[in-house]
Amino acid sequence: MxxxxxxxxxxxxxxxxxxxxxxxxxxxxxxxxxxxxxxxxxxxxxxxxxxxxxxxxxxxxxxxxxxxxxAAPHDDGERAAAWIDALAPTFAEFDAVPPTALRAIxxxxxxxxxxxxxxxxxxxxxxxxxxxxxxxxxxxxxxxxxxxxxxxxxxxxxxxxxxxxxxxxxxxxxxxxxxxxxxxxxxxxxxxxxxxxxxxxxxxxxxxxxxxxxxxxxxxxxxxxxxxxxxxxxxxxxxxxxxxAADDAYRAALMGPGAAHTVMTRAISGRPARCLPNRFTALGERLAAAVPAYPVAYDAGKALNAAAKAVGETGYGAQWAGQGAPLxxxxxxxxxxxxxxxxxxxxxx
Missing domain, CATH: 3.20.20.70 (Aldolase class I)
Structure with missing residues (x-):
């Protein structure tokens, strides 16, 4: 440079x-x-x-x-529908419903x-x-x-x-x-x-x-x-x-014990990304449905985070961080x- x-x-x-x-x-x-x-x-x-x-x-x-x-995501309506169905029970935990369709945001x-x-x-x-x-x-x-x-x-x-x-x-x-x-x-x-x-x-x-x-x-x-x-x-x-622009929950997680245990996940956005461990990364490890392509999956991820935050749950954000986070x-x-x-x-x- x-x-x-x-x-x-x-x-x-x-x-x-x-x-x-x-x-x-x-x-x-x-x-x-x-x-x-x-x-x-x-x-x-x-x-x-x-x-x-x-x-x-x-x-x-x-x-x-x-x-x-x-690359522009291919229109795979079946995969998106299956992902919405897989996330629906978690939306329900927050008295919310998932989107009826997902967009390339x-x-x-x-x-x-x-x-x-x-x-x-x-x-x-x-x-x-x-x-x-x-x-x-x-x-x-x-x-x-x-x-x-x-x-x-x-x-x-x-x-x-x-x-x-x-x-x-x-x-x-x-x-x-x-x-x-x-x-x-x-x-x-x-x-x-x-x-x-x-x-x-x-x-x-x-x-x-x-x-x-x-x-x-x-x-x-x-x-x-x-x-x-x-x-x-x-x-x-x-x-x-x-x-x-990180919110208070993100900052607290960065300064917490999870900083030493970052994980790679596709569940939040549809592409592999390193994140602080939270409820969304744990959910992604449990779900069997195939994650839609980026950024289609991110449409669902952002909706789930908004639903959770509306009732005070901050564990579904995209809290990205690298392996040096404890520093x-x-x-x-x-x-x-x-x-x-x-x-x-x-x-x-």
Whole structure:
């Protein structure tokens, strides 16, 4: 990642976490010398425009925006109906009924022309992709607009595809990472490479690599750089910051004993994602019905969480977190960046 181009004083990227990252968080990270990020994948173009405007009102420094590039789910009404039926008893526990049908609630950037038009008009310094790669025409348009392009990859094969597509920087996401796995094809075999192995494999190539997964402090950033990465991406480390959009239950769970026992689940959204153990992850382990594709399953997951929260039950949220979660610290995002910088220099926090 060309630090000079982005004017970074610290090789640290705050991960774009949909539902957690905010313009305030990203701005604080940018102002402290790192690269702040906002997630646009769960928003439409109008919402994305508002977030970008909010962020630009807070900082003049470069920042990143992130898009989901998932394959459009096939219409499998029978699987969705079976999943609704499987969840119905749990909805009933909260005196609620499940949706009668499920929708693909998040459009893929691969097909979102309005989002592309917004990015070409606003020209954020960095655009990153998760779940896959957009078409060559979109990549060419963003490059022509001056955007530095990043893509999450979980394997050497995905990295090769990203390099061939013209991606500028690879985000090597190890199995330790919280939230959704960035696998291009969730139905394919996942070798579940850890951050250490994946970064070393990819750092031998010609494209710069950012290490992501399990990194929470200055020692972790130093280790990523020693492995050959040009920067480290931290997500879980920022969840407890006051600028985070995480609710009180999420924050409490992050600081609780479950942080040491994160689990990978498809039940909440339809794609594998690392989460704090809660009632939803336990339910997913019990249900025999096949989970619908992402983001169709997420429509049901969000409805169940809303029904549970309406009666005070907070154990059905998407409480994403990585394996380094026990190292989380609750402090303002800018202060956290400065503490990490001090740790990298060997100073006491």
């Amino acid at each position: 060309p630090a000079a181009r982005l004017n970074l004083s610290l090789p640290l990227v705050q991960a774009p976490m949909a539902g957690v990252s905010t313009p305030a968080m990203a701005a604080a990270v940018c102002e402290a010398g790192g690269l702040g990020s906002i997630a646009l994948g769960a928003s439409d173009a109008a919402g994305a425009a508002a977030m970008i405007a909010d962020l630009r009102a807070r900082t003049a420094r470069p920042f990143a925006v992130n898009l989901f590039v998932h 998040y459009p893929s950037f691969a097909e979102d022309d309005a989002m592309l038009a917004l990015l070409l008009a606003t020209r954020p310094a960095v655009v990153s992709f998760h779940f896959g790669l957009p078409g060559a025409d979109r990549i060419a348009a963003l490059r022509a607009a001056g955007c530095l392009l990043l893509a999450s990859v979980t394997s050497p094969a995905e990295a090769a595809a990203a390099r061939a597509a013209g991606i500028d920087v690879l985000v090597a996401q190890g199995i330790e990472a919280g939230g959704h796995r960035g696998v291009f094809d969730p139905a394919a075999r996942d070798d579940a490479l850890g951050t250490l192995a994946l970064v070393r494999l990819l750092a031998r190539g010609p494209v710069p690599v950012i290490a992501a997964g399990g990194i929470m402090d200055g020692a972790g950033v130093d280790a990523a750089l020693a492995l050959g990465a040009v920067a480290a991406q931290l997500g879980t480390a920022f969840i407890a910051c006051p600028e985070s 989380a610290r609750a402090m303002p995002a800018g202060d956290l960046v400065r503490v990490i910088a001090g740790e990298m220099r060997g100073k006491a926090a």
